[in-house]
Amino acid sequence: MFIVLAFPFVSYGLLQENACGFAHYWANELFAIARWPVHIVASSGLFRCKIPWRGSVKNIKGHFDWLLIMPQLLVSLLSITAVVFAIIRLEGNYEAGPLFLYLLALVSPFSTLADLEASNNISVNTVLSEGFTIDLVIIAGFWAMYNTFRSVAFIHKAYRNAKNSHTFFRFHIPFPISFRNEASDHGGTVTQISECWASAKIFDIAPHISENDIVGCNMLSTTGPVSFLLTVHHIKRDQKFTMIEGDITWPDSETKDLFANTLYSIDWHREFTHSNAYFATFYDFFAQIFTPKGKKKPRSHHWQALTVSRKNEVGYGVIQSPLKKGTYASVILFSKAESTEKMEGKLYGNDKISYFSFSVVKRESLSTLSTVGLDGKKPYRYLIKIEP
DSSP: OHHHHHHHHHHHHHHHHHTTTOOOHHHHHHHHHHHHHHHHHHGGGGGTOOOOOOOOOOOOSOOOOGGGGHHHHHHHHHHHHHHHHHHHHTTTOOOOOHHHHHHHHHHOSSSOHHHHHHHHOOOTTOOOOSSOOHHHHHHHHHHHHHHHHHHHHHHHHHHHHHHTOOSSOOBOOOOEEEEEOSSOEEEEEEEEEOSSEEEEEESSOOTTOOTTOEEEEEEEETTEEEEEEEEEEEEEEOSSOEEEEEEEEOSOHHHHHHHHHHHTOHHHHHHHHOTTSSOOOHHHHHHHHHSOGGGOOOOOOOEEEEEEEETTEEEEEEEESSOOTTOEEEEEESSOOOTTOEEEEEEEOSSSEEEEEEEEEEEEOOSOSOSSOTTSOOOEEEEEEEOO
């Protein structure tokens, strides 16, 4: 019984540890079922049949090919059918088997394991009866529904990604930004951006901005201030902020190319846009439990835009949030800082701008392999302490 129940979890733990954290289970599952239709087609080569050639779609129309996911749809349908068929075959016989009784003995607050073993003749080495007992239905039904869930999750992900196709890739990078028109100025932060499009959050209602307006924007990037015009196509107002999105018009091709180099220098912003930038193993989880509270590494994956004032210059950075006084956080800057150096920061939060002071504790290692971006800027990651 232990082999039936524990083997999948034990094998996953060993795989994760032996692969040094690179064997992400759920990601591997999705990749496997994504490659499955290709493997089916390729298997025709075993019978000396000509394998059909098919190139990947090179359009941005968001077309979704339902034929390629027919294997996943069939697996979901067959798994659900199998569970329903097994329940019907029980024919109302829901008497608990040895496995259920043994698990009940482990968690029951009223009886000891010895009492239940004596009264029900429970043994961990009991061979499960042949046929559709409730124990086997529960075990097989769990894995059948798991197969259904991962197939549906893959289909949803593929459909969403296909419908979210655009001319240029949209990066989820927070940049401080200010908007200006003839009536007023507004501050905010970028939520998504590409070479030709941007979505941003303004930290007020911004009544003077409406759809089809052309708004001047000043944004702080890794290379310094960047200016462009934004043609507003969509606007949504909340009680504390306003979301706008639209197309970017660059003043010249040099400015556009320089900012594109910043966007495609993915090695630095994958530190916070990908929660898998650090590959944790089970050893890391256990080590985290016994690590003193003051030395624990921050594990928040929510990062926000930051401007740092030092040496009469204002620089761009990103920082883990939320921030609490006296706690530690990780920050990525694009200028070298000294240990124990104190700085003044300006945080572009969820709905407001806040100011705080911090000191550098130590330099942290980056998960990236590249040390310099396409824009010529070198990222530095530091562990900082928020001053009280």
